[in-house]
Amino acid sequence: MKCIAFIQTKGGQATKASLEAAGFASSMGETVAVVSGELNGDGGLGSAGVGRVLQGAPDLDDGQIARLVSAAVEQEGAQVVVCAQDHLGKAVAGRIAVRLNAGLIAGVTEPPSGDHHTRNVFSGKATAQLHGTTDRLVITTTPNAIGMPEGGGGTTSVEAFEADLGSRKVEVIEAAAPSTGGRAPLPEAELVVSAGRGLKGPENWGIIEDLADAVGATTACSRPVSDIGWRPHHEHVGQTGIAIRPNLYIAIGISGAIQHLAGVNGSKVIVVINKDPEAPFFKAADYGIVGDAFEVVPKLTAAFKAL
Amino acid sequence: MEFLVCISKAPDTTTRIAFAEGDTRFNEEGVQFIVNPYDEWYALVRALEIVEAQGGKVVIATVGGADCDPILRKALAIGAHEAVRIDAQPEDATQVAAELAAYAKGQSFDAILCGKETIDHNSSAVPAMLAEHLDVPCIALCTSLDYDGAKAIMMRETANGVEKIGVTGPFVLSAAKGMAEQRIPNMRGIMAARTKPLQVLPASGATAGTRIERFALPPEKAGVKLVDADNPSELVRLLREEAKVI
Numbered sequence: 001m002k003c004i005a006f007i008q009t010k011g012g013q014a015t016k017a018s019l020e021a022a023g024f025a026s027s028m029g030e031t032v033a034v035v036s037g038e039l040n041g042d043g044g045l046g047s048a049g050v051g052r053v054l055q056g057a058p059d060l061d062d063g064q065i066a067r068l069v070s071a072a073v074e075q076e077g078a079q080v081v082v083c084a085q086d087h088l089g090k091a092v093a094g095r096i097a098v099r100l101n102a103g104l105i106a107g108v109t110e111p112p113s114g115d116h117h118t119r120n121v122f123s124g125k126a127t128a129q130l131h132g133t134t135d136r137l138v139i140t141t142t143p144n145a146i147g148m149p150e151g152g153g154g155t156t157s158v159e160a161f162e163a164d165l166g167s168r169k170v171e172v173i174e175a176a177a178p179s180t181g182g183r184a185p186l187p188e189a190e191l192v193v194s195a196g197r198g199l200k201g202p203e204n205w206g207i208i209e210d211l212a213d214a215v216g217a218t219t220a221c222s223r224p225v226s227d228i229g230w231r232p233h234h235e236h237v238g239q240t241g242i243a244i245r246p247n248l249y250i251a252i253g254i255s256g257a258i259q260h261l262a263g264v265n266g267s268k269v270i271v272v273i274n275k276d277p278e279a280p281f282f283k284a285a286d287y288g289i290v291g292d293a294f295e296v297v298p299k300l301t302a303a304f305k306a307l
Numbered sequence: 308m309e310f311l312v313c314i315s316k317a318p319d320t321t322t323r324i325a326f327a328e329g330d331t332r333f334n335e336e337g338v339q340f341i342v343n344p345y346d347e348w349y350a351l352v353r354a355l356e357i358v359e360a361q362g363g364k365v366v367i368a369t370v371g372g373a374d375c376d377p378i379l380r381k382a383l384a385i386g387a388h389e390a391v392r393i394d395a396q397p398e399d400a401t402q403v404a405a406e407l408a409a410y411a412k413g414q415s416f417d418a419i420l421c422g423k424e425t426i427d428h429n430s431s432a433v434p435a436m437l438a439e440h441l442d443v444p445c446i447a448l449c450t451s452l453d454y455d456g457a458k459a460i461m462m463r464e465t466a467n468g469v470e471k472i473g474v475t476g477p478f479v480l481s482a483a484k485g486m487a488e489q490r491i492p493n494m495r496g497i498m499a500a501r502t503k504p505l506q507v508l509p510a511s512g513a514t515a516g517t518r519i520e521r522f523a524l525p526p527e528k529a530g531v532k533l534v535d536a537d538n539p540s541e542l543v544r545l546l547r548e549e550a551k552v553i
Contacts, residue, residue: 008466010466010467015466017466061444062435062438062444062445062447063438063439063442063444063445066439085431086466087447087448087463087464087465087466088447088465088466090423090431090434090435090447090448090481091434091435091445091446091447091448092435093432093435094400094404094432094433094434094435094436094437094438094439094445095435095436095438095439095445097401097432097436097516098401098404098435098436098439098440099439101516102516103399103401103515103516103517104399104400104401104430104432104436104516104517105517106400106429106430106431106432107429107430107431116520119429120429121427121428121429121522122318122322122324122333122426122427122429123320123426123427123429124525125324125524125525126324126326126522126523126524126525127522127523127524127525128519128520128521128522128523129519129520129521129522129523130517130518130519130520131517131518131520132516132517133514133515133516133517133518134401134516137516169443169444169474169476169478170444170446170472170473170474171472171473171474172470172471172472173460173470173471173472173473174470174471175465175467175468175469175470175471176468176469176470176471177467177468185466185468188466191552191553215553233450233484233485234464234485236484239320239344239426240344240345240348240484241484243429247552248546248550248552248553258320258321259320262320262426265525268550268552269546269550269552271542271546272531282531283528283531284528285528285531286528286529286531286532286550287531287532287533287534287542287545287546287550288531288532288533288534289533289534289535289536289539289542290533290536291536292536295536296536296539299537299539300539300542300543302539303539303540303542303543304543304553306540306543307543307547307553
């Protein structure tokens, strides 16, 4: 089987989510990567098992990326396209699938096993096993779910790749950096510290920030907290906010309503700190501390700093 | 402005998920269905706000059987002007997007708004597919939509933060939190919804590109391990040595 991996780069390097996608593709078959934009060397793709890299023009919009990737599929005679289920993947994967008359399995969470692919459904409350019913198939990989490729491969060759991309239809008027203070964006974050109404007011978030700094985590919050304006909307994790799947999720003063759990149940390890021992969140937690956040959190921060 | 808002029937968030027929089908028995929240709270409400300010109409569309009519009436009660139901059992994003596109191609909408994902299948796939069928841009994960004359101005979330986007001409967007606030339909809206047009169209016969073989429920959690509130360093030790996440 031959695969095309569509890769997003940042500063010339393939993003972590894209390397996961490339590793997924190369464990399915011989893989050629397609990149739009700058590359330093091979962008780390050789060590993800990629055989060759096709470098297309930079600054493409979603429609142009779909044309670029589809042209590569035709040139290489590939059967499978893989990309990350990240912001860009959600704008382009469906387009590519339509162009190729291919089915789409979005957001797989496990490495490939034969024709079957596993993904989360019902907001993480269940999984489904699917297979494609078309000659070609597009698969997107959920960030931080399937693990990074083993590595060890060498570097790979980069070739310029041109295709009829049509004209750009989306104008970027202004791009603003994230307001996560240099921390990883929530959908990709491996460590997340989150707090809810138990913090009593926005002025008390200092202890949350301190803990996040000590852990190296991204901060998040529950829906009520963003709705009443204590924290910005982009920090809201849960059913209607952002779904996350960090290695470690520390939830402080959050009761654990089902809507909140739907956005965080992909976390590998959940720690709950709540003064109410009956908080439903404890049932979904791996570790817990029953105690007052204002006393426990500074002590926990000190304990992390002592590492 | 004429907007098409694509809505989907979804099980209420608090639904206990269970499967039937050898774990091959979602068990709908006793399940309360709602309008998929992203479609309703963000896409539909923003379209209504713009039409209320500038004039025009909002058409809602879904792919499904007569069991979808209650959620179409709900969206009409919130304020949509017309409803369209494409009469086919939804199977996957490929089929649903092709059916929606077959309808939209014969119309002249200024923009098509979708929620960023459904809360049952969570694929985020239909908006981009629809955009490709119609050969228009797909602006994914939008948090705002405004118009500057004929030009649509959107904010969207990206891997690197946010971007302000301009598009002239029709487009598809997927709506995320921030675009609008939930609206509760009032009695007048509910009454009016009963007589608003709900058109049932035959399907174009689009086929799915994937098949679900089996559903499974995640393994039960082993149970929480409690650490004494006076000894948080024990928690740090467990996270390091037992869970190995730091």
